[in-house]
Amino acid sequence: MLRSMAGRAQTSAARTCPLLVFSVGGRRLAVRTDEVAGVSPWPGSIPVPSRTPLISAVVRREHEVLPVYDLAGLLHVTPRGEELLCVTAKHPLGPLAICIDDDMPILHALESHALRPYRDAEFEAVGSFMSGLDEIPIISFAKLGVAQPHGTVS
């Protein structure tokens, strides 16, 4: 009996993907929750002159300094709200800070059958899902800004 229930629970878990849905410049996006280290108030960024696309600032939290990925710049929008939020993204090269709108992100359990390909070529997404009439792209934080390995960027 217990084994059977556990089996059903595993099957159920395998069919859903936990996502964090957030917005940048009014544009809704989603990311797998296991790629998110936290959400906190935006501390303000400190510019760092740079030639790396979309990475030209850092944020400081006490004694920690994180590079900022300009997701709003990628989307050609500006974050909205009086009290912007900061998503700390997990990334193979180390954590990244991303500025998002002041709308509190929400958790969403995506049924696997609801996952669909994202065909808009504006940026790379791992898929999308429909929320009402809106198509919400699912991005991967782990793939941000790593088109080429370190040292090979021209």
Place this chain on the structure above:
Amino acid sequence: MTLRGRHAAASIAPTVRFLIAAIGGTRLAFHADRVQGLLTLSEAQISGDTLSVQTLTYSRIDLAARLSLHPEPDGSETRMILLARGSQRGYVRVDGVHGLRELEPSQVLPLSRHFQSEEQRWYQGLLLAGDGVALILNSAWLMECGAHADAVGARGDGHALPPPAVSEGRW
């Protein structure tokens, strides 16, 4: 005995010193052992792209242009930082100087690997300064463009130049 031990341990701890300055609101850290002096605008004898102090010539290093920074207009806090590395000498105009910091090497933060382009050569890391950070400039990169190479020193005959007796102005 105990106090002497602690004192000895503190005195032998290696430290690095940085001069903290700002251009266009961006804080920059210069290795202090490369800094030969500071001049105010009124003290600096600038002719074209060179600055002369006694018999020494310092070439202009346009750091603001190289980092695409927007410097503030000349003012009472403007300083010329005189730099030397081997036989190379150059000067950098900054909006102001924020002081001297002495740190243990472990307090220097590495530049994140997310910065994947030329800036990995520009900076040697970061340090916490005030409520922000200062970017530690790579002296070799800083001096490689525009810095004046002394004719004697360029021959590599090993004669060390005496530091110029210049006013250090205000921090």
